[in-house]
Amino acid sequence: MTSATSADNTFVTIALCPDEDVTGGDAGQRYYAADGSRQFLTVSADADLPASCTTALLQTGGTVLWSAPAAPMPAEDSIEQVGLLGDFTGETMSVSDVLVIPAAAPAVETEFDVDVDIRMPRVADQPPLPLNESVLPQFVSRTFGVDERVTASGPGQLRCSPGDNIAGALLASERSWAVGTGLQLEVRARGEGRFQVAIGDMQRDRLQAPLPVGELLLPASGADNYRFSLPDNRLPWTSVTIICPEEQGELELLSLTISTAPGRQQREQLDMPALLPPRRGAWLWSPQLWQESPEIVWQAQWQQQLTEVYISIPVNEAGQVADRDSLTRFLAEAHDRDLQVRVVIGDPRDVLPASLPALEARILAFLRYNREAAQSAQLSGVQLDIEPYLLRGFGRAQPYWRERYLSVIRHIHSMLDGQLSLDLVVPAWWGAHPAWGEQLLSQLPVDNLRLSIMNYHTAAERLRANAAPFLAWGKRVSVPVVIGLESGFLPDETHRRYRHHPQQGELWLVPVGAESVFVLFDTPQSGLPGRAFTFAFDYLVPAEDYTFAGDVARLNTVAEALSREWQSSPAFAGIAIHGLDDTRVKTGNQ
Structure with missing residues (x-):
């Protein structure tokens, strides 16, 4: 169907088409349908479309922005709110995520709504706490925990x-x-x-x-004293945390x-063996680093005390590792420096059957090299960084993509056959997602x-929660788990929230045949088929919530503390x- 324009109104055609029926020059976006087939979406006022397309004609008075x-929904008329996360500042807006909230949902916590409220009293300009006498009355106690499993019956009392x-409980002093x-x-x-x-x-x-x-090992037989050495620190200590x-x-x-x-911890049965420093790795994506500037890798190893790195290694058309001599020299020197090297490969399209031969060729090249x-x-192993959620349409058929992902992983694992270990890079949100998780x-x-878990947050409480399901699973099946932190550049984004309105709105969920399409206009529209949502509010989602952005000192503070817990x-x-290796960020204190 072709859209038309009149003097008073604009007619816009929304079309969903089989990808193979659309020519390469057509304007629109390609995505994957729920069965994995390629589809094409176009919104146009002037489109000559194949007969195989499913269309909806809208009479509007505004411009389509996005x-x-x-994704398939059980009942579209139950949707109360829609959140769009992205960049709305430029001429071409970019939406990175869509959040759908049903009317029956209670106060929904999302990736962006959670605010762990453990704020500290400000350390006032007062003399420090006195020595050699109890200062417990100087501390304010606050409980914390996501499942409310701790209660305080009085000051310093926990159940x-x-x-x-x-x-x-967190005990903080203003002094x-x-x-x-x-x-x-x-x-x-x-x-x-x-x-x-x-x-x-x-x-x-x-x-x-x-x-x-x-630790405090309380025997239920009376009171005991415990002594802990306070390490030297550039900042004065201000708080005590007691963990259940x-x-x-x-x-x-x-x-x-x-x-x-002088003294020592009273209960000697609490003595624990000294923990070895945790292993630390880093992604160094550009092959030019190890090919032309390996000294940058050695510098990063020294600064961050790295024990392993993950690098990209090109494979030529003959199925051989490219620049084999440079790779051999680099790996030999890395071995002399006690630095393990894994090759990292992966592309979202690697879950597609058509992409499997190219992935197999790379795996065979690395096996042959070793x-x-x-x-x-x-090489010490292969790291697969396949991110199927980056495919357009991923959210429409997550069980399908999960099975495609598992099929590829099983196949590559079988190809490696223990000759090279397999490291899977997965996002933190998979751990608790009903379609992924267990x-x-x-x-x-x-x-x-x-x-290796892409646990890309900066707040310790969020990092702990995200790591928990993977560490529990790893413990159960004896699979090691690495926790990844982000230090590269990420842009700030904005979360826009739209609420259902019975008559009009800037955002519409429009039926197109058996499917639905979100359409965002520059002005409120009325009288369109589907369900309307009107703008309610927006707020900034700062990148600093997800990346340390080159602030290596801050990253190390968090990593050191959490590593001690996770050990x-x-x-x-x-x-x-x-x-x-991200040159877009200014590196902080090394």
Whole structure:
């Protein structure tokens, strides 16, 4: 059907077409339908379309700013709100995510709505807390935890229910602690259970990343004293965090004393073996780095104490590793420097059957290289960074793409056959998503497997929550899990919220045959088929919530604190940093 224009109104045609019936010059967007077939969406006032297209004709008085096929929904008339996340500042807007909220939903927490409210009292310009006497009355206690499994019956009194999520109490003082060498924190407490103790300064408090210093093992047989050394720190300590055990526990703090007296933790049965520093990796994407400037890699290794890197390695048309000599020299020197190297490959289209031969060719090239190379110049593994959620239309058929993803992973795992280990890079949101989560993890081959989680947030509480399902699964099936942090450039985005209106709105969900399409206009429209949503509010989603953006000092503060916590899990295999090689960010303190 062809759209037409009159003097008073504009007629716009929305068309959904089989991709193979549309010529390359047609304006629109290609996406994948729920069955994996290629489709084409166009919104035009002047379009000569094939008869195979399904269309809807709209009579409007405005300009279409954006359109996208909607994911299948159980009842479109139940949708109360729609959120668009993206950049709305330029001439061409960009929408990166769509959030649909049903009318029956309670207050929905989304990736962008959650605000962990553990704000700290400001450290006032007052003298520090006194030494060698209890300062417990100087602290304000606040409980925290996402599942409300901790309650406080009084100052310094905690009751913890069983649970896997982090929960506990934060004790903060408006006065800083005394600064000096050899100071200790003495805790007198009674109760029952194994509680972790951590301390924070102003920066750690803001990042919700306290430094663990020890444990309280309360025997339910009276009060005991515990002493913890306070490490030297460039900022004065300001807070104590008490973390609940996974089992039920009770605790009552009787005193907190900052002490100069020598001593050691009273209960020697709490002594733990020294933990080795966690492994640390980094993505260094450009082949030019190892081909032409390997000294940059060695510098990054020294600055970040890297134990492994993930690099791109070109494969030529003959199915051989390109620039083999340079690769051999680089891997040999990396071996001498105790730096492991994994090759990282992957593309969203690798889940498509048509892309499998090219992926197989790359895997065969790396297997062939390792068989022919000396042991000191071999790759340590293959990392698959396939991101099917970047395919247009992914949200319309997530179970389909999950099965395609699993099929590819099983096939590549079989090809590697233990000759090279397989590392899968997966997004953090898969861990708790109903279409992914256990439905994905339970079907992965676990031999010679590792997971690297793109846990791209900066708040410690969010990082903990995102890592939890993967670490629990890794512990259960003995698969190591690496936690990835982002340090590269990301743009700020805006979240626009639209609410259902019975008559008009800028955003419409329009039926097109058996499917639906979101259409956003520059002005409110009325009388269109479908469901209308009118603009309600917007807010900034700052990139600093997701990336450390070159602030390596801040990243290290968070990584150090969380690594100490995660090392209690046998699945935790270290930290990986994404974006160290991003030239768009200004690197902070190394």
